[in-house]
Amino acid sequence: MSATLAILAALTGLLPLTLGDGDYGNYSTSAKPISVNSSGIPIPPFSTHIVNVGMSGLFFSPDNLNVSVGDSVEFRFFPLNHSVAQSSFSAPCAPAGPRALFSGFFPVQSDGGRQRWTIQINDTKPIWLYCSQGPHCQMGMVAVINPPPDQSIGRYKQAAANATANMSPKDIQGGITGSASPPNVNSSGVAPEPTGSGTRSVPFGGFTLFLGLIFILIVL
Ligand SMILES: *[C@@H]1O[C@H](CO)[C@@H](O)[C@H](O)[C@H]1NC(C)=O
Ligand SMILES: *[C@@H]1O[C@H](CO)[C@@H](O)[C@H](O)[C@H]1NC(C)=O
Ligand SMILES: *[C@@H]1O[C@H](CO)[C@@H](O)[C@H](O)[C@H]1NC(C)=O
Ligand SMILES: *[C@@H]1O[C@H](CO)[C@@H](O)[C@H](O)[C@H]1NC(C)=O
Numbered sequence: 396m397s398a399t400l401a402i403l404a405a406l407t408g409l410l411p412l413t414l415g416d417g418d419y420g421n422y423s424t425s426a427k428p429i430s431v432n433s434s435g436i437p438i439p440p441f442s443t444h445i446v447n448v449g450m451s452g453l454f455f456s457p458d459n460l461n462v463s464v465g466d467s468v469e470f471r472f473f474p475l476n477h478s479v480a481q482s483s484f485s486a487p488c489a490p491a492g493p494r495a496l497f498s499g500f501f502p503v504q505s506d507g508g509r510q511r512w513t514i515q516i517n518d519t520k521p522i523w524l525y526c527s528q529g530p531h532c533q534m535g536m537v538a539v540i541n542p543p544p545d546q547s548i549g550r551y552k553q554a555a556a557n558a559t560a561n562m563s564p565k566d567i568q569g570g571i572t573g574s575a576s577p578p579n580v581n582s583s584g585v586a587p588e589p590t591g592s593g594t595r596s597v598p599f600g601g602f603t604l605f606l607g608l609i610f611i612l613i614v615l
């Protein structure tokens with residue numbers, strides 16, 4: 396009812412109401428941008444989860460992630476020379492078979508965080524990860540994506556500490572390697588979000604408001 400009054404007020408010139416791009420006043424409830432693919436079809440709001448590798452010690456941060464299917468995890472490498480490799484829960488510090496994810500090694504002297512390796516999450520199965528450099532895995536440089544309730548990162552870490560060897564997978568596979576152009580990481584180690592994912596954002600608020608106005612006019 397108050398919306399109708401507001402529209403009427405606007406129509407009679409008592410209240411300014413504009414429908415220009417990007418100005419939704421306080422009438423729209425859907426000003427949040429919606430992502431669309433290049434055909435204009437709305438797509439779910441996939442997001443990228445950032446994991447820093449060796450940023451301030453021999454660990455992944457964060458090392459425990461819940462990630463939705465379709466989202467990506469972007470690993471950012473810091474000095475000196477780390478990797479991301481996939482093991483099973485029960486046999487840490489060793490490749491999870493011939494299809495194990497592996498980033499390869501990223502020797503980094505400075506500009507930590509620029510070198511990146513990104514994996515897309517295709518299902519909700521747990522992904523157990525470790526750094527296959529030296530004894531880093533045994534020292535606790537491990538992580539998990541989507542752990543099941545009965546298996547924790549803590550238990551994986553304990554088992555890793557007992558591993559007799561730290562082995563790299565044979566093949567670099569499963570992710571996409573890239574690097575960001577500097578400057579990218581400020582002194583807090585926080586970097587800007589990646590850009591150019593092939594999607595764009597279109598605000599529908601103005602259009603929704605326009606349809607609502609037409610509807611109200613018809614009803615009246
Ligand atoms: C919505 O109303 C609030 C409070 O009246 C105001 O601060 C805000 O700027 C308004 N937003 C827009 C987009 O006009
Ligand atoms: C956009 O998404 C629709 C629905 O998922 C799909 O059919 C279409 O092929 C997509 N277009 C492009 C260019 O990706
Ligand atoms: C992941 O989700 C589970 C179940 O909802 C929750 O208990 C756990 O705290 C979450 N972990 C993180 C790191 O958000
Ligand atoms: C990085 O570590 C790997 C594995 O230990 C090693 O083969 C490679 O030579 C190292 N690279 C540099 C530049 O130190």
Ligand SMILES: *[C@@H]1O[C@H](CO)[C@@H](O)[C@H](O)[C@H]1NC(C)=O
Pocket residue numbers: 550553554557
């Ligand atoms: C690690 O090894 C010790 C000694 O062999 C053993 O007592 C302990 O249960 C092991 N821990 C795990 C988590 O496997």
Ligand SMILES: *[C@@H]1O[C@H](CO)[C@@H](O)[C@H](O)[C@H]1NC(C)=O
Pocket residue numbers: 496514515516517568569570
């Ligand atoms: C998800 O699927 C893509 C395409 O098949 C593949 O390249 C990628 O490695 C998969 N991600 C994981 C974590 O296995």
Ligand SMILES: *[C@@H]1O[C@H](CO)[C@@H](O)[C@H](O)[C@H]1NC(C)=O
Pocket residue numbers: 581582583584585586
């Ligand atoms: C680094 O960037 C983040 C996000 O933009 C910001 O919150 C933080 O204050 C910045 N830190 C410094 C030291 O500039």
